[in-house]
Amino acid sequence: MSGSDTGEQPVGIDELLERVRAGYERIEPREAYEAAQHGEALLVDIRYAALRERDGLIPGALVIERNELEWRLDPQGSHRTPEATSHDLPVVVICNEGYASSLAVESLRRLGLHRATDLVGGFQGWRAEGFPVTSGAGSVAGAES
Numbered sequence: 001m002s003g004s005d006t007g008e009q010p011v012g013i014d015e016l017l018e019r020v021r022a023g024y025e026r027i028e029p030r031e032a033y034e035a036a037q038h039g040e041a042l043l044v045d046i047r048y049a050a051l052r053e054r055d056g057l058i059p060g061a062l063v064i065e066r067n068e069l070e071w072r073l074d075p076q077g078s079h080r081t082p083e084a085t086s087h088d089l090p091v092v093v094i095c096n097e098g099y100a101s102s103l104a105v106e107s108l109r110r111l112g113l114h115r116a117t118d119l120v121g122g123f124q125g126w127r128a129e130g131f132p133v134t135s136g137a138g139s140v141a142g143a144e145s
Helices: 013-021 029-037 049-055 066-073 100-110 122-128
Strands: 042-045 091-094
Touching: 013 100, 029 042, 029 091, 029 122, 049 122, 066 100, 091 100, 091 122
Parallel strands: 042 091
Antiparallel strands: none
């Protein structure tokens, strides 16, 4: 059964983002930085390797490529990362500019990660605010298949 069979009209990406973001509160870079410093949130970088190599990494952020995100953060999943301890885990998803991360958050929330949110402005917003960034060279935790 296709979407048109259900009577629903297709939406564009801008409207979809607006709908998704209406369902949770996004986090600003300063708040994310402070939460991470106090161990109150897990920062998860979903940017692809070329962007991480070009722009660097957020120290302490767990790198999980977007196509592995749900499998790695599902607390009940057989492929979960050790950090995925419960559905109550406060996760801040970070993409490059804060768009793909919003869609990723919706998916995590459907898995029951009710405290998942994303970073307003993404990595670029983080960097523009002057928060720490390290070189993108070297090994990356959580990037194995």
